[in-house]
Amino acid sequence: MKKYSFLILLLLILNLAASAQDKSVDEQYVIKVRPLIEPCEELKDADDAAVAKAIKDISTADSAGKIRLAGELGKSCHKKSAEPLVALLDDKDPLVKIAAVEALAHLGDEETIEALIQVGKDPDWRVRFATGPALCAFQKQKSSYAALNYLGVASTTNPVNEEDMRARGVTFLAINQMRDVSFSRKTLFYLFSAQDSKDEGVRKVARETLMALKNTRNGSRELIALLKQSLNPNYRRNCAYWLGQLKVEVGRDVLTDVAANDVDETVKKTAAEALKLLGPGEVETESPAVTTAAKKKGVTAPAQPVKNNASAKSLKNAPAKK
Secondary structure (H helix, E strand, C coil), X not given: CHHHHHHHHHHHHHHHHHHHHHHHHHHHCCCCCCCCCCCCCCCECCCCHHHHHXXXXXXXXXXXXXXXXXXXHHCCCEHHHHHHHHHHCCCCCHHHHHHHHHHHHHHCCHHHHHHHHHHCCCCCHHHHHHHHHHXXXXXXXXXXXXXHHHHHCCCCCCCCCHHHHXXXXXXXXXXXXXXXXXXXXXXXXXXXXXXCCCCHHHHHHHHHHHHXXXXXXXXXXXXXXXXXXXXXXXXXXXXXHHHHHCCCHHHHHHHHHHHHHCCCHHHHHHHHHHHHHHCCCCCCCCXXXXXXXXXXXXXXXXXXXXXXXXXXXXXXXXXXXX
């Protein structure tokens, strides 16, 4: 009896350990905003004994050794580190590939961008998850275009499921961290569309990505710009909805205007609901000098604008399909 009790206890401990391990693995791929990798400002080309040794050792190292040495080469800021790191992109171990991708982003050698573009098609979603942000780290036209169009919004042979959407989502967040804002808008189009996916996992990750946009450099401003400029009422409705969900205070003025003047009634209602989520704004008051001058002239100060208290049905899910 004691023997069976011991076996049951052992199995329970093993299951708990496995669950903990799965949780830690999943944490690596959670959808959240991460700082862009900062590449080396310049690459040196002089002889370096440490770099030479790492290059020699990496070809015969096991997976753990390759991962460690890739990190060292990426941070070496040495031109000769590029070739062995590119060679690792063909390694059979996905974790080695990921280490090489991240190391190349740290290195910042623009001649390796094409190799990273190719690995962005890797069938392992974890490799793609690393590759999108790595391409964005270069902040160059070629790499940014590839991150968006060859990985982010691309139609591929890889199944579009929750894992694939994680690779796309983290790429979209990285795109919205870049200095060049011209790539950001297309990420919104894809995320809006993904909310209509038949796959629950895809919808979930798309929503998580949209919720994280507020913490990016460009996300909130891009929602505001698209709401102002789009002729498509579905896009305007989505923008209004997410400005409210994210509680983007700088979007208050445009939401107020849209709630009052948009030609589409559903967009107006969505903007009104978004304003409710923002809560009351700061009330502007006249300066003492202006108030005194007005009183002397017998002028009555204008009344405060009446707030739109019209209620709309709460949007439990993303806005209606196109």
